[in-house]
Every structure is written in structure tokens, then in C-alpha cells.
Amino acid sequence: MAIRPIVTYPDPALRQRCVPIEDPTAEDARQLAQDLAETMYDAPGVGLAAPQIGVSRCIVVTDTAWREDGAERDLHVWVNPQFLWLSDETRSFEEGCLSIPETYVEVVRPVAVRLRWQDLEADWHQADYDGLMATALQHEFDHLDGKLFIDLLNPLRRRMLKRKLKKQALREAS
Ligand SMILES: [Zn+2]
Numbered sequence: 408m409a410i411r412p413i414v415t416y417p418d419p420a421l422r423q424r425c426v427p428i429e430d431p432t433a434e435d436a437r438q439l440a441q442d443l444a445e446t447m448y449d450a451p452g453v454g455l456a457a458p459q460i461g462v463s464r465c466i467v468v469t470d471t472a473w474r475e476d477g478a479e480r481d482l483h484v485w486v487n488p489q490f491l492w493l494s495d496e497t498r499s500f501e502e503g504c505l506s507i508p509e510t511y512v513e514v515v516r517p518v519a520v521r522l523r524w525q526d527l528e529a530d531w532h533q534a535d536y537d538g539l540m541a542t543a544l545q546h547e548f549d550h551l552d553g554k555l556f557i558d559l560l561n562p563l564r565r566r567m568l569k570r571k572l573k574k575q576a577l578r579e580a581s
Pocket of ligand 1: 503504505506529546547
């Protein structure tokens with residue numbers, strides 16, 4: 408297992424569309440899931456998608472129960488996930504992203520989701536989620552399509568935020 412460097416905005420790796428994992432039981436898929444989990448816990452974060460470590464493959468890990476003391480872990484691995492349904496009802500939630508450090512903004516998304524995904528045994532599952540899990544899954548699965556939460560803001564807020572991020576990047580580079 409290894410903690411991998413997290414790719415940050417505006418790295419083009421975050422804009423790639425991921426390819427499905429053909430054999431979730433293969434050793435490289437298992438290794439990728441382990442690296443994602445270890446990197447997520449180290450960060451720390453509640454979710455991490457493969458593009459965030461520079462790998463354009465359809466796999467995400469989440470743990471919305473986990474807190475920094477590590478007492479309660481509830482690791483989920485989502486391979487080749489697809490939403491089957493998104494609720495009409497939405498809610499606004501303050502989101503952050505390990506690939507866009509120190510940026511927290513209110514994002515509006517469907518409050519509930521239904522999805523299907525594979526596990527590392529290649530078995531398919533289907534389930535409904537709401538609350539924090541529904542928000543985290545939408546945020547993470549967007550990464551697999553090369554989308555970022557800043558894309559969901561209205562144009563004015565998006566422009567302001569991009570300007571801020573550009574300044575931040577310049578500061579870090581100098
Ligand atoms: Zn993210």
C-alpha cells in the first residue's frame with residue numbers, strides 16, 4: 408500500500424474522463440483501491456476518486472463515518488458506479504475537495520440518489536442513499552467524468568473563485 412500524491416486544480420488529469428475497470432478482481436484494481444483508501448485517510452478526507460491521484464479509471468473510495476481519531480471506519484469502494492436516479496428535491500451543502508485545497512463553497516445537488524456499482528469481487532450492487540453519503544457520492548462520481556464542484560456554481564461565483572484559485576496557484580509557484 409502507498410500514500411499517493413494528490414493532484415490539484417488546475418492539473419489536466421482532473422478533467423479526464425475515466426475508463427471503466429474491466430476486471431475489478433485484478434490485482435491492479437485491488438492495489439488502486441488500497442492506495443486510494445490510504446491516501447484518503449492520510450489527507451484526511453471523506454472521499455477520493457482515482458483521477459485525484461492521476462489515474463483515469465472508474466473507482467472511488469468513501470468513508471463518511473470516519474473522523475480524525477480513526478475510531479469508526481466505514482470504508483466503501485465503488486467500482487464502475489452509475490446513477491440510476493437523482494431526486495428532484497435538492498439541498499445546498501458546503502463542499503470542499505482535496506484537489507482544490509482550502510476552498511469551501513455551498514453547492515446545490517439532488518438530496519437523494521439511486522446507483523449501481525461493482526465491488527472488488529466484480530459483483531453488482533444497487534442501493535439508495537441520501538444525506539452526506541448522497542452528496543459525497545455525487546461529488547466523487549463527478550470526478551470520474553472530469554467534473555469539479557466549482558463547475559456547478561453560477562457563472563459569477565465561478566469566475567470569482569477561478570480568479571482566486573489562479574492567484575493562489577501563482578503564489579505557490581513564486
Ligand atoms: Zn473532489
